[in-house]
Amino acid sequence: MAKELMPGQRRLATGSILADVGLVAWFAFALFPILWMVLLSLKSDAEQTSTYFRFTPTLGNFSTVLSQRGTDLTSVDFKTAIVTSVINCGGAVLVSLLIGIPAAYAAGRWKFKGSDDLMFNMLSFRFAPELMVIIPLFVIYNQIGLFDTKVGMVWVLQLVTLPLVVWILRSYFQDMPEDLEQAALLDGYTRRRAFAMVALPLVRPGIAAAALLAFIFAWNNYVFPLILTDTNASTVTVAITKYLGGGGQAYYNLTAAAALIGALPPLILALSIQRYLVQGLSFGAVKS
Amino acid sequence: MTSTATRQRPSTREAPPTVTPGRRRLRPYILSLPAVLVVIGILYPFVLGAYYSILDYTASNPDPHIVWFANYRSVLSDPQFWTSVRVTAVFAIVATALETVLGVAIALLLNRASRVGSVFEKVLILPLMIAPVIAGVVWKLMFNPQFGVLNHIFRLGSFDWLSKDTALWSSILVDAWIYTPFVAILVLAGMRSLPKEPFEASAVDGASWFYMFRRLMLPMMWPYILVAVIFRFMDCLKEFDLIYVLTAGGPGLATRTLQIGAYEDSITFQNFSRGSTYMFLLWILVFITARYLVSVLGKAQRRAAGAEE
Numbered sequence: 107m108a109k110e111l112m113p114g115q116r117r118l119a120t121g122s123i124l125a126d127v128g129l130v131a132w133f134a135f136a137l138f139p140i141l142w143m144v145l146l147s148l149k150s151d152a153e154q155t156s157t158y159f160r161f162t163p164t165l166g167n168f169s170t171v172l173s174q175r176g177t178d179l180t181s182v183d184f185k186t187a188i189v190t191s192v193i194n195c196g197g198a199v200l201v202s203l204l205i206g207i208p209a210a211y212a213a214g215r216w217k218f219k220g221s222d223d224l225m226f227n228m229l230s231f232r233f234a235p236e237l238m239v240i241i242p243l244f245v246i247y248n249q250i251g252l253f254d255t256k257v258g259m260v261w262v263l264q265l266v267t268l269p270l271v272v273w274i275l276r277s278y279f280q281d282m283p284e285d286l287e288q289a290a291l292l293d294g295y296t297r298r299r300a301f302a303m304v305a306l307p308l309v310r311p312g313i314a315a316a317a318l319l320a321f322i323f324a325w326n327n328y329v330f331p332l333i334l335t336d337t338n339a340s341t342v343t344v345a346i347t348k349y350l351g352g353g354g355q356a357y358y359n360l361t362a363a364a365a366l367i368g369a370l371p372p373l374i375l376a377l378s379i380q381r382y383l384v385q386g387l388s389f390g391a392v393k394s
Numbered sequence: 395m396t397s398t399a400t401r402q403r404p405s406t407r408e409a410p411p412t413v414t415p416g417r418r419r420l421r422p423y424i425l426s427l428p429a430v431l432v433v434i435g436i437l438y439p440f441v442l443g444a445y446y447s448i449l450d451y452t453a454s455n456p457d458p459h460i461v462w463f464a465n466y467r468s469v470l471s472d473p474q475f476w477t478s479v480r481v482t483a484v485f486a487i488v489a490t491a492l493e494t495v496l497g498v499a500i501a502l503l504l505n506r507a508s509r510v511g512s513v514f515e516k517v518l519i520l521p522l523m524i525a526p527v528i529a530g531v532v533w534k535l536m537f538n539p540q541f542g543v544l545n546h547i548f549r550l551g552s553f554d555w556l557s558k559d560t561a562l563w564s565s566i567l568v569d570a571w572i573y574t575p576f577v578a579i580l581v582l583a584g585m586r587s588l589p590k591e592p593f594e595a596s597a598v599d600g601a602s603w604f605y606m607f608r609r610l611m612l613p614m615m616w617p618y619i620l621v622a623v624i625f626r627f628m629d630c631l632k633e634f635d636l637i638y639v640l641t642a643g644g645p646g647l648a649t650r651t652l653q654i655g656a657y658e659d660s661i662t663f664q665n666f667s668r669g670s671t672y673m674f675l676l677w678i679l680v681f682i683t684a685r686y687l688v689s690v691l692g693k694a695q696r697r698a699a700g701a702e703e
Binding site for chain 1: 421422423425426428429430432433435436437439440442443446496499500503504506508510511514516517518519520521522523524525526527528529530531532533534535536538540541542543546547571574575576579580583584587603618621622625628629631632634635638639652653656657660661666669670672673674676677680684
């Protein structure tokens with residue numbers, strides 16, 4: 107609660123200093139690993155095992171990670187993994203939007219039999235242990251040739267992206283006053299045009315937030331590509347862990363550079379939709 | 395476009411009868427159909443997994459037979475399974491408790507709106523948005539006994555952060571690093587939506603900060619805290635990425651959670667039936683816990699609604 111609630115000026119002063127000290131302590135802990143990742147990614151091969159903060163920084167690791175030389179050194183094709191991740195996640199989000207927007211609109215606008223069941227089922231995907239679905243999918247994909255394909259990844263990523271899109275957008279459609287659409291209908295619009303011209307533009311921020319958040323979670327996903335892909339459809343998250351792969355020379359600096367590249371897209375996207383994060387992360391349970 | 399749309403004709407309320415009532419009634423179903431198909435498509439492997447658990451299906455036995463509860467008997471009498479249950483429970487309970495306490499504390503500190511706080515609030519979510527597996531990789535580099543920065547800073551020599559005795563606690567530490575901000579932002583959003591009057595009134599009455607926290611804020615905050623606890627506890631029960639990259643379940647069985655165990659059985663050893671049995675048992679555990687926590691949440695929400703009046 108705000109400062110004026112604290113009784114007594116002296117306690118207020120020591121209290122707020124202690125509070126700031128507590129905050130600084132947490133953020134030192136929270137930000138240090140990120141700082142260390144950045145520092146390590148700038149170290150040369152010769153300095154990569156040093157734990158000192160003073161060194162001659164180089165950007166060479168980033169170009170190595172993204173080049174053929176890096177692939178020869180570590181047998182990780184990071185550039186291809188980035189392209190694959192973009193295609194997998196972009197495809198998954200696109201499919202989720204095409205399928206999810208109409209469903210969210212229906213569930214937000216009308217009360218119909220089975221809508222709650224549908225929504226609950228979506229939510230249960232969010233909480234189900236992934237391997238419950240992946241073990242059979244691993245068998246099925248191997249039988250029907252979807253193993254290690256981008257199509258297979260786009261399909262399985264629906265488990266991550268679709269519930270997010272439907273749940274976030276349903277609350278947006280619910281909050282939108284129905285009068286606006288009714289007015290458009292009275293003006294002679296068809297239901298479809300009223301949706302496209304009135305409802306859709308109004309929820310555009312919601313769609314953007316849902317799409318970006320879905321992209322972040324698809325990008326960050328590890329267990330699906332780990333089990334359901336090999337080389338053709340393998341993603342950034344899997345590639346990064348391969349740098350740690352046992353045996354031979356270890357490249358801590360390259361690992362850190364790859365980790366940083368892999369962490370940047372979600373970080374940038376997340377900062378751009380910070381206002382919508384609470385609602386999205388809690389599936390609409392908490393609104394900010 | 396919106397300007398024409400907002401121009402309302404006041405008296406008439408019904409939509410013009412351009413479509414038949416039958417079609418109008420079907421409309422939500424038509425719109426939901428693709429999503430329903432995807433849900434069925436995802437439920438199919440789920441049901442298939444449950445079916446695997448009563449088969450003897452392995453890669454070397456592609457023509458499985460129904461063995462009913464043989465897998466369950468063998469899994470439930472296997473001490474490895476119970477080790478996994480214990481590891482999963484310890485991980486989920488300790489991590490959730492730690493993240494909840496720290497998250498609420500951070501939310502309280504940020505809610506004071508000090509200058510330091512407003513700077514930090516912008517970067518609060520950074521660890522949460524980095525892929526858990528990337529967080530795992532970075533922490534693993536920092537944990538390295540010889541070259542890791544942690545032993546250097548804290549002058550710990552060659553302390554092994556991922557040994558048999560320490561690995562589980564180190565995993566919990568990294569989990570708290572990632573997910574404490576999750577609790578904090580949810581709880582903070584809740585705190586900011588609370589009504590101001592009760593706090594102002596009791597401040598006038600000279601109530602202490604602690605009294606206000608315990609008697610006013612905590613009861614009203616419970617629903618928000620519980621939402622965060624539910625999300626964290628359920629996710630901790632099925633934690634995989636972070637532990638897999640840090641230790642792959644080792645050393646020995648020290649961090650072999652149920653999902654790691656299922657991964658070993660079904661993917662590494664290609665015993666699909668045994669892995670599915672593990673997963674089905676975990677799913678039951680998740681389901682029961684979810685039911686219980688959601689009912690607690692419902693009660694807390696009703697009570698908080700009463701407290702606010």
